[in-house]
Amino acid sequence: MRHGGLWPNRFTAFMPLVHRTMPMNPSTLIGITASVLLLATVVLFTAQTPSSFFNFPGLAIVITGTLAATFISYPMREVVRVTRLVGLVFRRENSRIDEDIQTLVSMARHWFRGNIRAIEAELEDTRNPFLRTGISLVIANTQDDEIHDVLRxxxxxxxxxxxxxxxxxxxxATYAPAFGMLGTLIGLINMLEVINGGDLTVIGPRLAxxxxxxxxxxxxxxxxxxxIAxxxxxxxEERLIEMHMVMEGVMLVAKRRLPSFIEDTLHSFMAEHQDEIRGPAPRTDAPDADARKQEETVA
Known part of the structure; x- marks a missing residue:
C-alpha cells in the first residue's frame, strides 16, 4: 500500500518534466500521429500496391490551384503573414496568466501607496505589451473611460x-476539395479519350x-x-480571455481597489469549471489574513 501511494506522487512530479521537454503541443502531436496511422492503414491494407495512392499531377492540381485561389482572394502580405503562423499550431504555448496577475497585484500595491517610480521600474520588465499599455495610461492619470476605450x-x-x-x-479548406474535383474532371476527360480509342482495359486505372x-x-x-483554422x-479565444482579464485588472488598479480584492477578482478568470458554492482549496500564494487586514487598515 505504501508503494502504491507513492506512485501518484511520482507521476505528478514527472509531469512538469514532460511538459518542459515537449515543445510540441500534445494535442497536435496526437492528431498528427493518428493521421499518419490512418493514412498508413489506408495505403498498406486497402490497395494492392501502395503507389496507387500517389498521383503527382492530381496533387499538383490541388495544391497549386488552392494556393493560386488564395493569393487571388487575399492580399500578399496577409497570406505571407499567415504562413508564419503555422508553427504556432505545432508549438506548445505556456500561459502567462499567473505571471500577469502577480504583476498587476504588485503594481496595484505600488499604486495604492503612490509609489510611481516602482511601477515604472516594474513596467520595464513586463513582457505583456497590453498590460504595459494599460498601466502606463493609469500612471499618466488618464480618465477611466479613456483607458477602457483604448484597451477595448x-x-x-x-x-x-x-x-x-x-x-x-x-x-x-473550401478551395482544396473544389480543385480536387477539377482534377477528377480532367482525369475523366482523359479517360473518355481512351475509351474512344477502343482500349477498355485502361478504364479502371485511369478512373482510379x-x-x-x-x-x-x-x-x-x-x-x-x-x-489549423x-x-x-x-x-x-484564449488570448481574448487573457486580455479581458488584464483589462479588468487595469481598471481595478485605476480605481485604487485593494490589491487583495484585485487578486481575488483576477483569479476568477482562471476558473474554467468551478462550483460557486464549493470552490477549490485556498491558494497557498494568496495573501494571508494579516496582509488583507493591513491593506484594509491603510484604505
Missing amino acids: WRIARMRAREYAESQIFRTM VALMSTFYGILLANLLFKP VKLERRT
Missing part, C-alpha cells in the same frame, strides 16, 4: 486580425487516378487546413 480598441483590433488570419485557412485528386482535396481540407481560432 486594442482587443477589437487583435480579434479582427487573428480571426481574419484563421479565415484564410478556412478559405483554403482521376479520383485521387478528390482524395487529396478532401484530405488536405480536413486534416490540414481546417484543423480551428486551432488558431481557439488560440485567439
Whole structure:
C-alpha cells in the first residue's frame, strides 16, 4: 500500500518534466500521429500496391490551384503573414496568466501607496505589451473611460486580425476539395479519350487516378487546413480571455481597489469549471489574513 501511494506522487512530479521537454503541443502531436496511422492503414491494407495512392499531377492540381485561389482572394502580405503562423499550431504555448496577475497585484500595491517610480521600474520588465499599455495610461492619470476605450480598441483590433488570419485557412479548406474535383474532371476527360480509342482495359486505372485528386482535396481540407483554422481560432479565444482579464485588472488598479480584492477578482478568470458554492482549496500564494487586514487598515 505504501508503494502504491507513492506512485501518484511520482507521476505528478514527472509531469512538469514532460511538459518542459515537449515543445510540441500534445494535442497536435496526437492528431498528427493518428493521421499518419490512418493514412498508413489506408495505403498498406486497402490497395494492392501502395503507389496507387500517389498521383503527382492530381496533387499538383490541388495544391497549386488552392494556393493560386488564395493569393487571388487575399492580399500578399496577409497570406505571407499567415504562413508564419503555422508553427504556432505545432508549438506548445505556456500561459502567462499567473505571471500577469502577480504583476498587476504588485503594481496595484505600488499604486495604492503612490509609489510611481516602482511601477515604472516594474513596467520595464513586463513582457505583456497590453498590460504595459494599460498601466502606463493609469500612471499618466488618464480618465477611466479613456483607458477602457483604448484597451477595448486594442482587443477589437487583435480579434479582427487573428480571426481574419484563421479565415484564410478556412478559405483554403473550401478551395482544396473544389480543385480536387477539377482534377477528377480532367482525369475523366482523359479517360473518355481512351475509351474512344477502343482500349477498355485502361478504364479502371485511369478512373482510379482521376479520383485521387478528390482524395487529396478532401484530405488536405480536413486534416490540414481546417484543423489549423480551428486551432488558431481557439488560440485567439484564449488570448481574448487573457486580455479581458488584464483589462479588468487595469481598471481595478485605476480605481485604487485593494490589491487583495484585485487578486481575488483576477483569479476568477482562471476558473474554467468551478462550483460557486464549493470552490477549490485556498491558494497557498494568496495573501494571508494579516496582509488583507493591513491593506484594509491603510484604505
